[in-house]
Amino acid sequence: MEIKKVKRSEDYSAWYNNLVKQADLAEHSAVKGCMVIKPYGYAIWEKMQAELDKRFKETGHQNAYFPLFIPKSFFSKEASHVDGFAKECAVVTHYRLKTAENGEIVVDETAKLEEELIVRPTSETIIWNTYRDWIKSHRDLPLLINQWANVVRWEMRTRLFLRTTEFLWQEGHTAHATAEEAIAETKQMLEVYADFAENILAVPVMKGMKTANERFAGALDTYCIEGLMQDGKALQMGTSHFLGQNFAKAFDVKFATKENTQEYVWATSWGVSTRLMGALIMCHSDDEGLVLPPNLAPIQVVIVPILGKKEEEKEQVLAKAKAIQQALRKKGISVKLDDRDHTSPGFKFAEHELKGVPVRIAIGMRDVQNETVEVARRDTKEKQVMSMVDLENKVEHLLTAIQQNIFQKALDYRDEHIHAVNNWDEFTDALENKTGFVSAHWDGTSETEIKIKEMTKATIRCIPLNNPLENGKCVLTGNPSTQRVLFAKAY
RNA sequence: CGGGGUGUAGCGUAGCCUGGUAUCGCGCCACAUUUGGGAUGUGGAGGUCGUAGGUUCGAAUCCUGCCACCCCGACCA
Numbered sequence: 347m348e349i350k351k352v353k354r355s356e357d358y359s360a361w362y363n364n365l366v367k368q369a370d371l372a373e374h375s376a377v378k379g380c381m382v383i384k385p386y387g388y389a390i391w392e393k394m395q396a397e398l399d400k401r402f403k404e405t406g407h408q409n410a411y412f413p414l415f416i417p418k419s420f421f422s423k424e425a426s427h428v429d430g431f432a433k434e435c436a437v438v439t440h441y442r443l444k445t446a447e448n449g450e451i452v453v454d455e456t457a458k459l460e461e462e463l464i465v466r467p468t469s470e471t472i473i474w475n476t477y478r479d480w481i482k483s484h485r486d487l488p489l490l491i492n493q494w495a496n497v498v499r500w501e502m503r504t505r506l507f508l509r510t511t512e513f514l515w516q517e518g519h520t521a522h523a524t525a526e527e528a529i530a531e532t533k534q535m536l537e538v539y540a541d542f543a544e545n546i547l548a549v550p551v552m553k554g555m556k557t558a559n560e561r562f563a564g565a566l567d568t569y570c571i572e573g574l575m576q577d578g579k580a581l582q583m584g585t586s587h588f589l590g591q592n593f594a595k596a597f598d599v600k601f602a603t604k605e606n607t608q609e610y611v612w613a614t615s616w617g618v619s620t621r622l623m624g625a626l627i628m629c630h631s632d633d634e635g636l637v638l639p640p641n642l643a644p645i646q647v648v649i650v651p652i653l654g655k656k657e658e659e660k661e662q663v664l665a666k667a668k669a670i671q672q673a674l675r676k677k678g679i680s681v682k683l684d685d686r687d688h689t690s691p692g693f694k695f696a697e698h699e700l701k702g703v704p705v706r707i708a709i710g711m712r713d714v715q716n717e718t719v720e721v722a723r724r725d726t727k728e729k730q731v732m733s734m735v736d737l738e739n740k741v742e743h744l745l746t747a748i749q750q751n752i753f754q755k756a757l758d759y760r761d762e763h764i765h766a767v768n769n770w771d772e773f774t775d776a777l778e779n780k781t782g783f784v785s786a787h788w789d790g791t792s793e794t795e796i797k798i799k800e801m802t803k804a805t806i807r808c809i810p811l812n813n814p815l816e817n818g819k820c821v822l823t824g825n826p827s828t829q830r831v832l833f834a835k836a837y
Numbered sequence: 838c839g840g841g842g843u844g845u846a847g848c849g850u851a852g853c854c855u856g857g858u859a860u861c862g863c864g865c866c867a868c869a870u871u872u873g874g875g876a877u878g879u880g881g882a883g884g885u886c887g888u889a890g891g892u893u894c895g896a897a898u899c900c901u902g903c904c905a906c907c908c909c910g911a912c913c914a
Contacts, residue, residue, distance in 0.1 A: 357908095359907085359908075360907090360908095363907080367848095374905090374906070378904095378905070378906090433912070433913095434912075434913075468914095497914090499913070499914080501912065501913055502838075502911070502912055502913085503909095503910090503911090503912080503913085508914085509913065509914075513914075515914075562914095581914095582914060583914085584914085585914070617914075618914085619914055620914095621914055650873095652872065652873055653872065654872070655870095655871075655872080687872090689872095689875090689876095690871085690872055690874085690875075690876055691872060691873065691874070691875095692872085692873085692874035692875050692876080693874085693875045693876085694874090694875090695873095695874050695875075696874070696875045697875080708873070708874095710872090710873055711873095712873070713873090720873075837913095837914095
């Protein structure tokens, strides 16, 4: 394949699309708005799943699976929920096809469903309808369930990983006896997401709460983690919702308390999606391609043997390369030995850089003689010749250092792009010329928020958690405010 | 759904204005020489020109409808 080069600085969208394609992560499918996640992209997603799943289990959750289809009547039981999703639902109306007289395959009109089925855009309704039967007593609580699934939201405009008609995600749905417990769960899962984002994806995130406008349809509070991409736009990377008793009431989910009274349960839901792949790409990658943090990379180290002409030398180099592979594997490091003989070393170097492999070890006859290898790191592109002695420990440390460096670089970038402003001129100037988050006072009204969005396209990404209180004036209206909130243009 | 653009081999493209059955590069296959940063040479395979109509002796090229994708809006994880 010809490698098409697109620079980040010239056209960020083109760079992104090109990278997704060149690095073999995903492609558009024949189905409008949908994507095919290719094996390499899926391997990264599987790693994300594994790390998230581990954290879900550690916090007491279990996995389960609920149907893809939701009867329309379930869906419409929670008023604000249906309002929020109505415009982007795929609806199944028939269950059979037939061959028409002209030989064409057509929908069999006699196979019309009595009640239409909605392809889930999220599963609250079908799950809460099920929970009604599962929850009878305080002894059934808390109910802590997660589901890995695909969902469909019929968006007008799509973009690989960031917004596709169908996407993969996990959605946690929990039920609790008290509001306090449910709120604690909501916050706990936000922390789980933040930990995952920062320690695995190496993407620093702002933890915060959404304003009423940006809240999930049907939630009382929506907490979120917000990342900052290299083009200065914010990306919502995960949400955790406190749903109050809205769904319990809509689906009549009550439990008998210790005092033998009947109470509605308290709910949460939380989710992250394949959008995280987009965050990963846009946060770290460069003009050479993807940059994967070692904790996430499906292949952490690639060994490229440099094979000479002589058979005997080839064997020596390969034997040494295999020995290194074995030693690294014993350390739990994921290593690929790229022994393809039909491509040149230079091609392999470039290809593995494109795919973001954190560490590359090159070994040739010269190294075999000197008992050395050439070790190159993807994040800084530094190369150094190292002695083979104790190589596995050196590589292990290097992987840790790379993880740390990638995170630190993103954190520095993020922190340099939070601009505190105090009036409208500074506010618009920061949005237009500086990019990133703008920290500003806001009078707390939806009206002002919407007005600002109309005027600048910037939205309130979140009200940061543990936000210091500070008296000030709203940048738009001048009305009093007690804290700053984070604005940004977002994906 | 509005505005703009694109659609030609697996990928990237030329040709379109001014109609005559498709150009080039990469990749692929074979052989040889190569291998410490995207190898070279020689030979070869690969195309319903997005799709359906129309105009024409003749359409990748002109006209119309449709579809898909990209960019900008509205919408959004």
